[in-house]
């Protein structure tokens with residue numbers, strides 16, 4: 408099965424289109440106001456409207472209030488919600504939507520134990536832990552910390568780029584890889600050439616001859 412790719416932190420319709428043209432299966436929209444990749448509901452709608460069909464749209468929140476998330480869900484057609492903070496499982500479930508739960512790989516963290524409560528998640532996204540930066544840090548983490556038997560499909564994130572993603576795929580065989588800063592020319596500005604190189608590197612990671 409080819410590794411799925413989510414390109415996160417899309418802020419402009421042309422970047423969403425370029426991600427889809429490069430072959431991304433999903434894009435991520437960051438609804439966390441402190442992020443350089445933050446988009447409003449109106450910007451998000453414009454990005455979604457520009458996308459071709461069959462590209463999934465993931466909306467990201469970081470410990471957002473329930474009302475804020477419900478408000479956003481009413482305004483933007485999202486396929487999945489990604490909880491990227493310390494949201495407990497009941498808070499992720501209460502919207503009745505498919506969700507991804509991000510877990511941060513703090514040094515020494517027991518990721519299998521951290522993942523256990525989210526047994527109904529559509530997937531578990533493992534990201535680097537960087538104090539004060541909930542996501543999009545561009546930092547990798549020690550892949551040896553990834554547990555062998557996660558309860559849900561693994562989405563690998565954290566500092567991936569065209570130079571390391573093939574190695575990550577060969578080593579961990581994740582369901583999907585997730586990238587943000589590794590395909591940017593500046594925070595929040597995606598680079599079509601880097602996205603193309605990233606997708607090519609994913610294919611190399613998937614290839615039995617790679």
Ligand SMILES: O=C(O)c1ccccc1NCC(=O)[C@H](O)[C@H](O)COP(=O)(O)O
Nearest residue numbers: 415442542543544545565566586587588
């Ligand atoms: O990208 C952000 O700015 C961001 C802000 C707050 C929460 C999550 C955020 N991004 C989440 C993602 O899924 C990123 O793709 C993931 O953290 C990997 O980012 P990177 O290391 O830059 O590839």
